[in-house]
Amino acid sequence: MTQKADNNALDLLAIGAHPDDVEMASGGWICVAGKQGYRTGVLHLTKGEMGTHGTPEQRVAEAAEAARIMGCASIDFAGMIDGQLIDDAESVRTVANILRRLKPQVVLAPNECCHHPDHEAAARMIRKAVHFAALNGYETGLPPHRVQRLVTSRYSAHFEPSFYVDISDVIEQKKAAILAYKSQFQTVMEEDGKPLTRMSKDGFIDQFLSATGMFGLKCGCRHAEAYRVETAPLVGDPIALLNEGPPQHLIR
């Protein structure tokens, strides 16, 4: 990673459409990066106000608790409308300005192919914002900022990962960050007849985290998260890189 000119700049910023998205997709890496001494942050584009359970105020409080658990240095909300995310000029400018303020080196975004249209719109919006935030001629009131690398997190659609992050040592921390969204894990039917959701059904969290076990199997550790980059990174010491993790004959 290149040397940061600004000590307040973030090393890693995870951006999600709804509170709990980044915790579920990237909570492990965020926890690992925090333990490694990097400055991490989360940006929630909406407050998840379309969700079946939980008020926006609850979701904000839960998001703050999740960020605390993951050791984040910053948490931001872009104030966009749940269910109506769109990669238009105004939304892109909002995200670009936040990027210029937080100055992250690595940005985590959802996948452009996903089960939720908001996630797909967010992915396009973030890609454009990363591009325009770097340009001198793009006016937001803050100086340009160049993100070193945009990384795609794995949500619902499968992709062939560019790399895995070993999250074995932080799996309980990731689980705690997800469970901080108490409103989403409500296991009793509410009086107003709001139905149980997939997340609130018994056993969801363990089933969800079994995916990190599967990725761990693919790269030779107990739990891993999968990530993709669109352009191959330049590696200064390929021998050291390829010596990380277990040898390939242990990978399934």
Ligand SMILES: [Zn+2]
């Ligand atoms: Zn979401």
